[in-house]
Each structure stands twice: as C-alpha cells, then as structure tokens.
Amino acid sequence: MRKPIGLQQFLDGPWLGRDAVLADLDGCLLSGDTVLPDVPELFARCADRLWIVSNNSSDTAPTLSTRLAGLGLALSSDRILLAGEMTLRALAAARPGARVALYVNPPLQELARDLGLQPDRDQPQSVVLGRDTALSFADIARIAELADAGLSIYLTNPDTSHPGADGTPQPETGAIWAAITAIVPQARMTSLGKPAPDLPREALRRAGVTPGAAVFIGDTEATDGAAAMAAGVEFVRLIRPGETPALPLKTGVHTC
Structure with missing residues (x-):
C-alpha cells in the first residue's frame, strides 16, 4: 500500500498524461468551507480533467458548484458527482x-x-x-x-x-x-455512495475515459480507496492534518 502523500507531491508526481483526475471533496479539497492547501493549483492545472466524486448528501451539483465558486474554485456542475443526488436520480429512474x-x-x-x-x-x-x-x-x-x-x-x-x-x-x-x-x-439498506463504485464509474462514463486513463485522489482507504479499486482506477491517498507526509518523489515537475 502506497504511503499517503501531500497534494503538492501529487501535483509534482508521476501521474502525467491522465485524462481524468477524480477527487473526493471533504478532507481532500475542503475542510468545512476552508479550501485546503494547494487545491487552487489542482483546479488550475487539471482544468476540465478534474471531477469531484463525493459522498456529499447535503448539496446538489449546481449548489455545490455555486458554493465552490464563492470559495474561488471554478468547476462546472456537469463534473460534480454526489452520492445524495445520484441516489435520488437512480430512484426516480427506477420508480x-x-x-x-x-x-x-x-x-x-x-x-x-x-x-x-x-x-x-x-x-x-x-x-x-x-x-x-x-x-x-x-x-x-x-x-x-x-x-x-x-x-x-x-x-x-x-x-x-x-x-x-x-x-x-x-x-x-x-x-x-x-x-x-x-x-x-x-x-437493511442500499447505498450508491462510496465504497460502492457507482460514483467513480459514472465520472468515467461522463469523461469518456477508461479506468486506466484516470486517477482518484482521496483521504480514506476504506471509502475512496475501495471505490477506486472496485472501479479499476488507481488510488492515491492524500495526507490528513497531523499525518506525516511521505518523502518527496524524485521526479520532475509535471502537470496532472
């Protein structure tokens, strides 16, 4: 299992050429309404290859897109996949x-x-x-x-x-x-939220990329990591506050 790394290490790491970057939200990009370090750089460098894949069940994609814009992070609602919204859409389609x-x-x-x-x-x-x-x-x-x-x-x-x-x-x-x-x-319950693979699979479908052409970043192995593995996507765990980052990768600086 790869050691968790900082977001800057991810940006400077060997993930060059991936067609889609899937990212968890809470604890990965935001902490409450606080933008975490290096996240604006992630948005700038990944641009339209960035997809939010979150278990958020308070927002819809449009409300989250608006909230992110207020924090200085521009991301179209089309590239936001949320567990609560997906649950309702799946239920409405089935029943x-x-x-x-x-x-x-x-x-x-x-x-x-x-x-x-x-x-x-x-x-x-x-x-x-x-x-x-x-x-x-x-x-x-x-x-x-x-x-x-x-x-x-x-x-x-x-x-x-x-x-x-x-x-x-x-x-x-x-x-x-x-x-x-x-x-x-x-x-008993049914859930489409992570660790189920439904959210990352839908992101891949919308992006039009294969699992091998994507990478998933998140802060938990049990949810983000398990969902990524089930969807066949490489997973990179980011460090949480208080964790010690892994040693910097000895590679050149790449865009993601």
Missing part, C-alpha cells in the same frame, strides 16, 4: 413518481420534487436517508418504524463522519443509520 419518505436537506428535497418523486412520510413506498441536519428524535423513531416494516431504505452514503472546518469529526449519514440499526438490528 417514477414513487412516494418517498425523504430525510435529506432542502436542496435534495427540491431535487426530489423536480424529478417527480412524491415526498410522503405517512404512507411511503421507500425511504431516502441522507445527512438531514434537521433530523429529530421523532424522525429517528419514524425511520426505525419504517425499517421494521420492511420498507426499502436508500442510504445516500455509509460514512459515519466527515471532517469539519477545524478537522473535528462531524456526524454523517452512516451515524444516523447506526442509530437505526441499533433499534432495528435486522434493518
């Missing part, structure tokens, strides 16, 4: 007009309606559970009730946390799901 108990933030609630899904927590046909920051005790009880009744649960991602602005772990969708399974141990 048009379905009644869904939505436990997601407002941008995804709006997207669900735009896709023709019917928000319904009283008599739903399935449940979509994301990082709902307005989630209440009563909501957890209701989700557990629906899971116990055997409804299909679509989890936007299984992550239990993501790094906040200061690196402190923040609750994620998987932490909510852990509470549900503590109440209903037999509960």
Whole structure:
C-alpha cells in the first residue's frame, strides 16, 4: 500500500498524461468551507480533467458548484458527482413518481420534487436517508418504524463522519443509520455512495475515459480507496492534518 502523500507531491508526481483526475471533496479539497492547501493549483492545472466524486448528501451539483465558486474554485456542475443526488436520480429512474419518505436537506428535497418523486412520510413506498441536519428524535423513531416494516431504505452514503472546518469529526449519514440499526438490528439498506463504485464509474462514463486513463485522489482507504479499486482506477491517498507526509518523489515537475 502506497504511503499517503501531500497534494503538492501529487501535483509534482508521476501521474502525467491522465485524462481524468477524480477527487473526493471533504478532507481532500475542503475542510468545512476552508479550501485546503494547494487545491487552487489542482483546479488550475487539471482544468476540465478534474471531477469531484463525493459522498456529499447535503448539496446538489449546481449548489455545490455555486458554493465552490464563492470559495474561488471554478468547476462546472456537469463534473460534480454526489452520492445524495445520484441516489435520488437512480430512484426516480427506477420508480417514477414513487412516494418517498425523504430525510435529506432542502436542496435534495427540491431535487426530489423536480424529478417527480412524491415526498410522503405517512404512507411511503421507500425511504431516502441522507445527512438531514434537521433530523429529530421523532424522525429517528419514524425511520426505525419504517425499517421494521420492511420498507426499502436508500442510504445516500455509509460514512459515519466527515471532517469539519477545524478537522473535528462531524456526524454523517452512516451515524444516523447506526442509530437505526441499533433499534432495528435486522434493518437493511442500499447505498450508491462510496465504497460502492457507482460514483467513480459514472465520472468515467461522463469523461469518456477508461479506468486506466484516470486517477482518484482521496483521504480514506476504506471509502475512496475501495471505490477506486472496485472501479479499476488507481488510488492515491492524500495526507490528513497531523499525518506525516511521505518523502518527496524524485521526479520532475509535471502537470496532472
């Protein structure tokens, strides 16, 4: 297993000629709303070969693109793949007009309606559970009730946390799901989020490149690395705050 490296080492490393650079978001490009070191250079040097592949379940691609622009990072929404949005699009394609108990933030609630899904927590046909920051005790009880009744649960991602602005772990969708399974141990879910390969595979499809012509950068082996491996893409793990970077690679400076 390759040692984690800094982003500048990645930019100066031997990944010259890759047609697509897939990148995780939280802990890789951003920490909260703080742009991490060397990220603007990544955007500038990779340009339209850069793709965000994230388990984010709070934004849609357009809202994230707008948020990034406000941080000085320009990236078209067409090159942003998010687990929450992909979950809703897949469900709408498979079950048009379905009644869904939505436990997601407002941008995804709006997207669900735009896709023709019917928000319904009283008599739903399935449940979509994301990082709902307005989630209440009563909501957890209701989700557990629906899971116990055997409804299909679509989890936007299984992550239990993501790094906040200061690196402190923040609750994620998987932490909510852990509470549900503590109440209903037999509960089962389906997720397209990493470590599943759906997001990187869709990025490759949109980019029109083969797995061997791409590289994936992220900060976790268990999610980013596993998704990259399943999609057949080389994975490079970036160091997290507090980690010691590997020794610099003895190569010339290349564009990515």
